[in-house]
Amino acid sequence: MTKKIIIAGPRGKMGNEAVHMVDGDTSFELVACIDRTNGGKQMKDIEGLPTLQIPIYEDPEACFQEIDADVFIDLTVPGAGFEHTKLALLYGIHPVVGTSGFSDDQLEALRDLSMTHGTGCIIAPNFAVGAVLMMQFAKTAAKYLPDAEIIEKHHDQKLDAPSGTAVKTAAMMQETRESKQQGHPEEKETLEGARGAETDGIHIHSVRLPGLVAHQEVLFGGPGQGLTIRHDSYNRASFMEGVKLCVQKVTDLDRLVYGLENILD
Numbered sequence: 644m645t646k647k648i649i650i651a652g653p654r655g656k657m658g659n660e661a662v663h664m665v666d667g668d669t670s671f672e673l674v675a676c677i678d679r680t681n682g683g684k685q686m687k688d689i690e691g692l693p694t695l696q697i698p699i700y701e702d703p704e705a706c707f708q709e710i711d712a713d714v715f716i717d718l719t720v721p722g723a724g725f726e727h728t729k730l731a732l733l734y735g736i737h738p739v740v741g742t743s744g745f746s747d748d749q750l751e752a753l754r755d756l757s758m759t760h761g762t763g764c765i766i767a768p769n770f771a772v773g774a775v776l777m778m779q780f781a782k783t784a785a786k787y788l789p790d791a792e793i794i795e796k797h798h799d800q801k802l803d804a805p806s807g808t809a810v811k812t813a814a815m816m817q818e819t820r821e822s823k824q825q826g827h828p829e830e831k832e833t834l835e836g837a838r839g840a841e842t843d844g845i846h847i848h849s850v851r852l853p854g855l856v857a858h859q860e861v862l863f864g865g866p867g868q869g870l871t872i873r874h875d876s877y878n879r880a881s882f883m884e885g886v887k888l889c890v891q892k893v894t895d896l897d898r899l900v901y902g903l904e905n906i907l908d
């Protein structure tokens with residue numbers, strides 16, 4: 644059956660890619676968009692978007708009230724993304740969320756809402772299959788090589804640091820890794836921030852440079868040896884197979900799933 648889809652953030656880098664992916668897939672139908680600066684217009688009126696006669700809403704609630712849709716894709720910013728996702732769940736529209744930067748409390752609130760309404764939801768910190776494999780390999784390696792640091796590198800327009808992927812990688816590593824502080828117990832920063840952020844002893848370093856897209860290395864060290872697990876997204880097409888898979892699967896779910904790895908066969 645054709646999936647009717649609403650997208651929030653259609654002019655953004657990811658949202659635009661997703662609009663074109665949905666438009667090019669015959670099993671999907673784009674039925675509306677949510678865009679804070681183009682409410683009342685139609686998609687055909689906005690440069691860079693397909694010339695479809697599709698309404699654009701500024702007010703997300705009006706969109707969910709008036710439009711019959713199966714799936715809602717959010718690719719915006721954490722504050723708006725959280726509110727959009729809550730509303731979609733309230734209206735029984737299944738969210739697929741790529742937006743990063745939600746707090747643990749926000750994730751928990753969405754998990755509860757999804758469960759209460761029995762409406763499936765997928766939040767995927769990274770839609771690229773290669774990135775999911777990187778996280779899973781890092782989880783395996785962390786059991787044997789608990790001394791590890793994460794370096795994530797992104798384009799300089801990224802708002803959140805560390806990236807959602809780095810946070811999820813550290814969380815997955817914590818599932819197998821013995822809890823320990825990495826580095827010398829008496830180390831001191833002579834320049835604040837030199838050792839990066841830290842979660843359960845794993846240090847995370849965020850690099851922002853023009854020209855980058857999305858890249859991450861997980862570095863492991865043991866006596867006399869090192870292991871580096873690295874993933875690169877060279878463009879945003881790398882994320883679209885994952886978005887597609889989530890759209891296909893989310894309507895079969897009745898709870899929130901956090902991470903693409905949980906829906907891959």
Ligand SMILES: NC(=O)C1=CN([C@@H]2O[C@H](COP(=O)(O)OP(=O)(O)OC[C@H]3O[C@@H](n4cnc5c(N)ncnc54)[C@H](OP(=O)(O)O)[C@@H]3O)[C@@H](O)[C@H]2O)C=CC1
Nearest residue numbers: 652654655656657679718719723741742743767768769770
């Ligand atoms: N899960 C994954 O695999 C991936 C996730 N991401 C995440 O997706 C999100 C979007 O990334 P990206 O496309 O690069 O970012 P962009 O800045 O290119 O796009 C963000 C979009 O959100 C809109 N927006 C910003 N603020 C608001 C608001 N308050 N209300 C409604 N809409 C708003 C922007 O509209 P306006 O022009 O009006 O500001 C824009 O259309 C980020 O959180 C990023 O981390 C990115 C890549 C992959």
Ligand SMILES: O=C(O)C1=N[C@H](C(=O)O)C[C@H](O)C1
Nearest residue numbers: 743768769801806807808857
């Ligand atoms: O903002 C981005 O670009 C990306 N954001 C996601 C994240 O925070 O991990 C996914 C990917 O790294 C690209």
